[in-house]
Amino acid sequence: MAIIERPAPTASILLRAPVTPSQSMGIVRRPVTSTGWKSWVFTVDHKKIGIMYGVFAMFFFIVGGVEALLIRLQLATPDGKILSADLYNQMFTMHATTMIFLFAMPMAAAFANYFLPLQLGARDVAFPRLNALGLWLLVSGGLILNASWFLGGAADGGWFMYSPNSGPVFSPSNGVDFWTLGVQIAGFGSLIGSINLIVTILNMRAPGMTLMKMPVFCWMILVVQFLLVFSLPVITVALVLLTFQRSFGATFFDVAQGADPLLWQHLFWIFGHPEVYVLILPAFGIISEVLPTFSRKPLFGYPFVVFSGASIGLVGFGVWSHHMFATGLGPISVAAFSIATMAIAIPTGVKIFNWTLTMWGGKIWYSTAMKFAIGLIVLFTIGGLSGVTHAVAPSDTQQTDTYYIVAHFHYVLFGGMVFGLFSGFYYWWPKVFGKMLNEKLGGWNFWLMVIGMNMTFGPMHILGLQGQPRRMYVWTEARAGEGLFNFGFWNRVSSLGSLILAIGVLLFLINVVHTTRKGKPAPLDPWDARTLEWITTSPPKEHNFDRIPVVHHLDDFFHRKYQEDATTGAMVQIATGEQLVRDEEANADAHIHLPSPSYWPIAIAIGVGTLGMGVVYGVPIMIVGVLIILGSSFGFVLEPSVADDIDYDPPMSGGQETKELAPLG
Amino acid sequence: MFTTGSKYCFGIAGLGSLGAVVYMVLVNPSDVGVLALLGIAIAMSLVGGVAQFTGDFDVDSPNDAVTANVVAPANSMWPLVLAVGGVFLLVGMTTDPIIFILGIVIIIAAGVEWALQSWAERASSDSAFNRFVRERALTSLELPVFVGGGVAIIAVAFSRIMLAVSPQNGAILFIVLATAVLIVGFLVSLKSNMKKSTIAATCVLGAVVLLVSGGIAGFSGNREQLVSAAAEDHYSHKDCEASESKYFDKNSENAVSMKSGVTATIRVKDGKLTAQLIGIDTQVQAVTVRRSNSTTILFRNLDDAQYRLVANLGTKKIADTGVEEEIVDCTQMTGKNQTQALILKISKPSASSGPYTLTVPGLEGQEIAVVVP
Amino acid sequence: MRLRRFGLGLAASSAMFLVGCARNAPQDTWQPKGDNAQKINKLDWMVFPLAGIVGVLVFGLIAYILFRFRDKGQALPTQSHGNPAVEIALTIVPALILSVVGVFTFKGIFELAQTNDTEMVINVTGQQWWWEYDYPAQVVNGVEITQPIITSGQLVIPTGTNVLLRETSRDVIHSYWIPALNGKKDAVPGRINLLRIQADKPGIFAGQCTEFCGLSHANMRMEAVALGPEDFAAWIANQQRNAEAPAQATLAQEGEAVFLNQCIRCHQVNGLKKADGTAAIAAPDENVYSGAAPNLTHLMSRNTFAGATFDLLTSSCRKNVWTASPEEFGSAYLKGVTTDCLNQTDLRRWLRNAPAMKPMYADPIKLARSDGKYRGMPNLGLSESDIDKLVAYLSTLK
Incomplete structure (x- = not known):
């Protein structure tokens, strides 16, 4: 019985196995298996995390879509009876929340996670475990948000959650509590992810890849992450205030205590407007990859596209009050924000022109990915032009909170963002899963979505200008107007369109199932692509690249395949993509270290x-x-970043479960 | 020399006797506490003696067992700290609960540190690795605690200073402070080869200044304005006579709602009382206040004398006694070019229980009618 | 050939669009009926065609490119990275177009915000889920309002007069919007927001709350009624009267008793006296969270009830008012709700169980967070005979 034991003599210690750092530190063995559910749940591999982001987002795309269908079903007839007023209010609140926070942002994160390291020529993101943390926080937030459906009703204050209607008196169920917490938690996930991606882009580009030789997709993701870093703290502050107001009796928005409810709106939209660009810029990035590939021509005016993206991001922070033209800001503020809003149309217009001119003089291959990209240009332009009409503040006072706005932002977000994401699905599916999505089904998918989308949201322009406000659980014959083309007609067209749209999306899912079952294996370079993610196998190996590529050009992969003939000036193929991939495999790096999976x-x-x-x-x-x-x-x-041998069972077995990948080649 | 265990025992014994002396001098020489402390001192000296004699109760190990084969334990301050914690505990028991709690915290902290340190010393035969193990385990515990404590100290010290100085001086002070921090940081970043000790000294100096000024501010109490404001209750005044406290909050016009579109602004200028309504370009003598609606009315005094705005809102019957009592609400005394807010919520129309008026004591015969439709 | 088809399609779709706009929807934003809405409409007529032209040019270009540069087996194009001159031109041209739009927008914003030509002031208060209007004492076009007028649902204004609405809210944010007269302006608690309206001709103009305001947001409507000078004077005169007690020993008098027993808790009727002869004063603040309920003194002078959601007029009588020519409109409207025009069905259903007709937070058990106070009208559990009596009484409130 010693109060303090003396250190044992060295001799006796030597009898035991040598103690290593990780063994003393790791409380539990690392989940190092490379197959089974554990290999997904505890993974830190950016590709697996990217796929999980995608699956999560797709699931909630369907949830949000079903919510939208219910809304359209309710509004197909006057005085609809499908949903009660309470349920309808929950439905449109959760439709927006789901689509923005649980579909659009995660799906962009899916693309960013998967393709950023691949396009940059990196083996993983900068902080792989933080990457996993971001994903799981998002899942946690998503579950809390949707748990409210089963725990007394979802949030019913609209995704904008204007105070005081979101206060405890006016929204007495716990829905808004779940909403604030869910969005906060998902927001933490995005914030962590954005810092991770910024560091990855700034520090982990392949040798030779200067920022101006970086693919536009990476640029747009970089801009988006900066937008998130600066805007998410604002919404977090607002949500914390609201949580305190609801749960702990604070009075931040209480007029009787000398507060001003507009504080919430300012905080919300300082986040909310940049958020719009958070949603759209990844899609811009995707089609900035797709259009050059299928036009067989570099992006027209690469620096202009990059800097217009950056300036959209910057000016995006200075236009938030255009969501508040009707709140009584006073003419000076309204005029300033009106002009700023018009100004943001200029860089957006630059992008449209550059994409259009990218196709000029090209050799256009109408693949499904390309169709969706062109769809984005056209539909986003319509949304952009209607956006200009409500940059005119007096006109906006007639349009805001009517279906005209609903039409506008669905053209921008569905026609813009969703079409961009679908373009990305078709373009990168062979890269991620090694199989080609069926192009024929893809064509049907595209055309049904175009028709459905225009039928659903096109008539909303007319409805809005005829004076149908948003967020109403019923519309009435008394305000519907006369003749054939009244509210009733356009509402029915819109509801019918939403069904067609749903069938279009369903076709995509069918295509996915079909491809998984019977799809033909993808060639290594199916699209004659231009960027680095195609210089490895499909799907990529766990370590992405056998050899870290050295970059000499923008569109380096293309320039490895083609060279300009010195005499004629024509592009001559010197290698196929397949050859290049084999060449990389033959010259693989030895000793590739990758971070190990983690429970934490x-x-x-x-x-x-x-x-x-x-x-x-x-x-x-x-x-x-x-x-x-x-x-x-x-x-x-x-825990150390790399698992110890002792974590493997049996240790040092070699083969598939080694912590270090065996030297290749 | 002393063995480790005996150090601990003798430490407690020494501090126990010291405590007993202090207790005798400060509290009561014949108290039972003295006996308890002396008893501990005696008991621990005995145990310490035994420990010393037996080589920490390990008869197998020779006293001078430090050989080349064995890693010598590093010097440790934790026995001493643990003993100090014990003293705090005992002193706290008899005097102040806060000291008692402090004792518990010190004991827990020292116990954890001691346990982890001794565990780390035995972790392997490689002392460099042991050091690494210790740092890895302890830094992750210490760092959050230190950072948390540091933040708490800074927050408390800053808030004491902010509460003690006037708002104007406070603004200047903190602008100067922030600038100083920025300049120092800039200089440090310019001279990247600056000695670590210099930087450390600067930081320590800053911390000491902060602590000392925080302490002084804490003891000197809140500024006079806050004290009287707390006594007066900013917005609701029971007493609206002209003779009441002359105090006014110099910056009350900074309240958020006062920047919004308020219902009316009541002005005193050249001894005349007028009302200005948003959207109406002329001065009026009647204000419509909507029933049951929180309504902000601003009172702006443009004269030299101090005034307050009083709202006379009819009478109400006290339920128990049946006595009619006047309902009055008012702003604080408002100096020249100052603005005060009055937030009214009137639930009965003026036609039934009015008339309601806004008056200013000291300006007789002038009033603004309040119409509640 | 292809271009012609494209042109035909364009013409067809724009025709569809115009037809869609041209129908007579009561809240059509493209049918201004007053000066302010007209100003907005002029801006619309500038920016919409401009956007349309830009759109047609861009889509034309895209269509041309898609056709011209499709893969016909041509050689790989030159890998040109762009043309700075074109880029800069394509930046400057939209900037120029937008600055022209910006100048007119600027002008429009300040014109619509001016208040120095106001001829009449009306206070507008939103609450869940109806609008209250009060007319402060003032002289309008020579007609003097001596007693403040308080009404709800229908806003009555004189034609050709610049009316300034001073909006606020008692609970959450609402938005006041009569598309034919001006754009919308939010009613924000704690703030006074200003909205100018002016109507050229007599008529009735529909509106709808356009800021999401909770459960029954869809059922928060309003109508603006513009009357010629004489009709407006008559309306003012009527509104300043107190309600007259119903004749002795009529069903209406029994209805008054029911009213005094139930409705008076929230609804004021000016001039109503209790059995002991003292004035009956409603105390909505004790029962309703927003602290107000519509003043019913002249219920039958308005054509709607429950936040202008339901008609007090039968559909044929309503049609007579809504389709009346500007010359006849005043007299049609001032007739009010006559006994044969009263929409008994809806009024009785409302009295029977209000929350069933218009969703409201009217269940006292669920209102712990609002101190047990209702948001909206609860089900009063009236008997059928009480309802008969009340309807008889209410129809005397002209």
């Missing part, structure tokens, strides 16, 4: 989710959440 990201996310539920359901649950977060954080901090 998902554990922290579970803790954060529990903490969030605790805010609604009481302090004991909060304490459990905090303890989980604390414990997992220490686990996160203490």
Whole structure:
């Protein structure tokens, strides 16, 4: 019985196996298997995380789509009876929230996660475990948001959640509590992800890839991450204020206490407007890759596209009050924001012209990806032009909060963003899954979506200008106008269109199933592509590149395949993509280190989710959440990035489960 | 020399006797506390003696077992800290709960540090690795605690200073402070080869200044304005006579709602009372206040004398006594070119329980009618 | 050939669009009926065609490119990276177009915000889910308003007069919008927001709350009624009267008793006296969270009830008012709701169970967070005979 034991003599220690850092530190063995569900749940591989982001987003795209269909079904006839007023209000709130926070942002994150390292020539993102944490926080936020459906009703204040209507008196169910917490948690995930991606882009580009030789997709993702870094803190502040107002009796928006409810609107839209660009710029990035590939020509005016993207991001922070033209800001503010809003149309217009001129003089291959990209240009232009009509503030006072606005932003977000994402699906599917999506089904998918989209949202322009306001659970014959082409006609067209649109999206899902089952294996370079992600196998190996590529050109992959003939000036093929990939495999790097999977990201996310539920359901649950977060954080901090041999079973077995990939070639 | 265990025992014994002396001098020489402390001191000296004699109760190990084969334990301050914690605990038991809690915290902290350190010393035979292990385990515990404590100290010190100085001086002070921090940071970043000790000294100096000024500010209490404001309750005044406290909040016009489109602005100029309504370009003598609606009315005094705006909102019957009581609300005394807000919520129309008026004590015969439709 | 087809398609679709716009929707934003809306419409007529032309040019270009540069087996194009001169031109041209739009927008904003030519002021207060109007004492076009007038649902204004609405809200943010007269302006609690309206001719103009304001947002409507000078004077005179007690021993008098027993808790009727002869004063602040309920003194002078959601007129009588020519409109409207025009069905359903007709937070058990106060009108559990009596009483409130 010693109060303090003396150190044992060296001799006895030597009898034991040598102790290594990770063994003393790792509390549990690392989940190092490369197959089975554990290999997904605990992964830190950016590609697996990207795919999970995609699956998550697609699931919520369908959820949000079903919500939208219910809304359209309710509005197909006057005095619709499908949904009650309460349910309808929840439905449109959650449709927007789901589509923005649980579909659009995660789907952009899916593309960014998967393709950013591949396009940059990197083996992974800068902080792989943070990457996983971002994903699981988002999942946690998404679950909390949607759990509200089953726990007394979802949020019913609209995704803009204007105070005081979002206060405890006016929205007495717990829906808004779940909403604020879910969005906050998902926001933390995005924030973590954005810092990770910024560091990745700035530090992990392949040798020779200067910023101005970086693919436009990476540029747009970079701009988006900066937008997120600066705008998410604002919404977090607003959400914390709202949480305190609802759960802890604060009075930040209470007029009787000398506050001003417009504070919420300013905070919300300082986030909310940049958020619009957060949603659209990734799609711009995608089609800036697709259009050159299928036009067989570099992007027209690369620096203009890049800098217009950056300036859209910058000016995007100075136009938030155009969402508030009717709130009584006073003519000076209204005029300033009106002009700023018109100014943002200029860089957007530059992008449209550059994409159009990229196709000029090209050799256009109408693949499904290309069709969607062209669809984006056309539909986004319509949305952009209607946007100019409400940059004119007096006109906007007639249009805001009517279906004209609904039409506008669905042309921008569905016609713009969703078409861009679908273009990306068709373009990169062979890269991710090694199989070609069926082009014939793709054609049907595209045309049904174009027709459905225009039928759904086109008539909304007319409805809005005829004076049908948004967010109304019923419309009435008394205000519908006379004749054949009244509210009733256009509402029915719109509802019918939404069904066609749904069938279009369904065809995509059918295409995915069909491809997974019977799709033909993709060639290594199916589109004669231009950027680095195609210089490796499809799907890429865990370590992405056998050899880290050295970059000499913008569109380096293309320039490895083609060279300008010195005499004629024509482009002459000197190698196929396939040859290049084989060449890389033959000259693989030895000793490639990759980070090991970890339990802690998902554990922290579970803790954060529990903490969030605790805010609604009481302090004991909060304490459990905090303890989980604390414990997992220490686990996160203490474990080394690379798993120890002892974590493998059996240790040092070699083969598939080695921590270091065997030297290749 | 002393063995590790005996150090601990003798430490407690020494501090126990010291505590006993202090207690005798400060509290009561014949108190039971003295006995307790002395008893601990005696008991611990005995145990310490035994420990010293037996080589920390490990009879197998020779006293001078430090050989080349064995890694010598590093010097440790934790026994001493633990002992100090014990003293705090005991002193706290008899005096102040805060000292008691402090004792518990010190004991827990020292215990954790000690345990982890000794565990780390035995982790392997490689002392460099042991050091690494210790740092890895302890830094991740220490860092959050230190950072949290540091943030708490800074927050408390800053808030004490902010509460003690006047708003104007406070603004200047913190602008100067922020500029100083920026300049120092800039200089440090310019001279990248600056000695670490210089930087550390600067930081320590800053911390000391912050702590000392925070302490002084904390003891000197809040500024007079805040004290009287707390006593007066900013917006609701029970007493609206002209003779009441002359205090006014110099910056009350900064309230958010006062920047919004308020219902009316009441002005005193050249001894005349007028009302200005948004959207109406002429001065009026009647204000419509909507029933049951939180309504902000601003009172702006443009004269030299101090005034307050009083709202006379009819009478109400006290339920128990049946006595009619006047309902009055008012702003604070408002100096020249100052603005004060009055937030009214009137639930009965003026036709039934009016008339309601806005008056200014000291300006007799002038009033603004309040119409509640 | 292809171009012609494209042109035909364009013409057909724009014709569809115009036809779609031209129908007589009551809230059509392209049919201004007053000076302010006209100003906005002029801006619309500038920016919409401009946007249309730009759109047609861009789509024409795209269509041409898609046709001309399709893959016909031509050689790989030159890998040109762009043309700075073209780029700069394509930046400057939209900037120029937009600055022209900007100048007119600027002018429009300040014109619509001016208040120095106001001829009449009306206070507008939004609450869940109806609008209250009060007319402060003032002289309008020579007609003096001596007693403040308070009404709801239908806003009555004189024609050819610049009316300034001073808007605020008692609870959440609402938005006042009569498309034929001006754009919308939010009613924000704690703020006074200004909206100018002016109507050229007598008529009735529909509107709808356009800021999402909770459960029954869709059922928060309003109508603006413009009357010629004499009709407006008559309306003012009527509105300043107190309600007259119904004749002795009529069903209406029994209805008054029911009213005094139930409705008076929230609804004021000016001039109504309790059985002991004292004035009956409603105390909506004790029962309704927003602290107000419509003043019913002249209920039958308005054509709608419950936030202008339901008609007090039967559909044929309503049609007579809505389709009346500007010359006849005043007399048609001032007739009010006569006994044979009263929409008994809806009024009775409303009295029977209001929340069933218009969703409201009217369940006292669920209102813990608003101190048990209702948001909207609860189900009063009136008997059928009480309803008969009340309808008889209410129809005396001309």
